[in-house]
Each structure stands twice: as C-alpha cells, then as structure tokens.
Amino acid sequence: MIQVAVIGTRTLGKILIQILRKHPKATIVYTANSQESSGNLANADCMFLALPHGQSHIFIAKNQSLLKGRKIIDSGDDFRLKWVYGLPEFNRPAIKTAMQIACPGCYATSVLLGLGPLIGKLSTTAIDIAATSGISGAGLKKRAKDNFFSYKTGQIHEHLPEIKMISGTTDIIFAPLRCDNTNFGIVSSIFIHGLKKERNIANLYRRFYDCEPCVRIVNHDIQTADIIGTAYCDIHVQWPNQNTLLIISALDNTLKGGASQAIQNFNLMFGFNEFMGLEKYLKNRP
16 A cells, blocks of 8 residues: 655645545645644655645755655646656557646646647647636635626746647737636636648547547537546537637536546555545546
C-alpha cells in the first residue's frame, strides 16, 4: 500500500480523500487544512497538494526536509511551468518517472484536450477561447443568485501560460466566465482561425483519442449534465465556416479537471493501472 497525505481539504481535497479512501493501493496517513491536521506527514510516500493557488510553494519551502525522496502531486498553479506537466493523455512517459507532478488547471485541461490532435499545427493560427465554469471552477465566493459574469479576461488568467506552453502558440485570447446558477462543470468554446479545413475532422479526433478512456468525441450538442460527476471530457468539433474550426469541450472541474486527473497521475507514478480507483467515474464510455 502507498501511504499518502492530502494537504488542503476544501472542495478538491475532499474529493481526493473520497477517492483515495476507496483506492485499493492507497491508504491515507495524513490530512491537513489551515485549521487542523491529522496523522503523521513523515509517514507519507506521496503527497497531494490541494491548496489555494500560490500556497504550494510556501508549503514546500516550510517542509523541505520532509519532502525529500517523496513524490508530490500538486493541483495548484505554482509549478505548472516548471514540474512535469500532469496531463496523462499527452505526457504519460514523463509522468511515470517523475517525482514531482503539476496537475493542469481545470480550464487548461478542457482547452488542451479540446486542441488535442491539432497541437503542433497551430503556429500560424489565432485562437479565441470563451470558457464558462460553475462556482467551484472559478475559485471564487458565491455571489448573487442568477448572476453570470466574466473575470480575468484577455491575457491575465493564471491558466493561460500553461495553455500557451503546451499548445505551442501564443496568439490566444482567453475569456473565462462564471455562472452562479451551477456548482460544477466547465464548457470551453474554442475558435481556431486560419486553419485549413479538414473534411473528416471528427474522425481525426476519434482516432487520436480512441484509446483514451477519459475522452469522448460526441456528435451532438455538449451539455454539462453528461459529464458532472464523471472523469470524462466530452468534445464536439465542427466547421462554422471555411476558415474557422469550433471545438466545444466540457468536463467536471473537480474530477477530470481536478481530483480524478490527480489520481491518474498517482497511478502512473506508482506503476498501477492508470484508472484504478476511478471505475465509478468512467461508467458510460461508448
């Protein structure tokens, strides 16, 4: 059994704990939040950091002696441009041998999986992204009921640097939005301008993701009801005109954009089946 610690027990940390308690190869030996802790951190083989953005590097700086020789999976944005990037569909070989993994942001996961087979072909394109999340995805306090608003638009959102790094293009405009009528889910609408039209674009996506249990290419309109509570990312692609490709990508920000993706990385790092412990979240693969 791998002994694990979960640092941070807000929404993401709580879901990680729920999954790890039923994981056949993991046992939780330490949990902590800003108010209290339980167990012995020194006993952990692997640490999951589920802290607010900007807090992981503080925790690591304070616990250097305890972290030596232990594997770390960080869900914050502190190390995404430095550590091995934990998007399993793109980076399995590096994840398997890594000691430190930075899990992608929830928006970044949705966008990068949406770009998928086109990565490496985007250097001459312009990309516009409008991505809508529920309350939990934006990491903000709940506001007035029936409120829908934009925030951190243009070039200032913390997920944009990793999107640019992995996609290989910098000509991106990103407009995140939040809907206060729902708790979970992210839907990203990605417009790629200047890409040569490919007639069988959906087949290209299906071939690319054919062996990826967490990604479903769908031929119908996207809805969050299909992905909330699952480890799936649903993707729909179409050409609105000759020069613009529209990709719509949806996932549960707390699972495929958060906890279940961290578990995929954990499994890969320790040589287990990548989807061990996630079976209940992957029931409806066509």
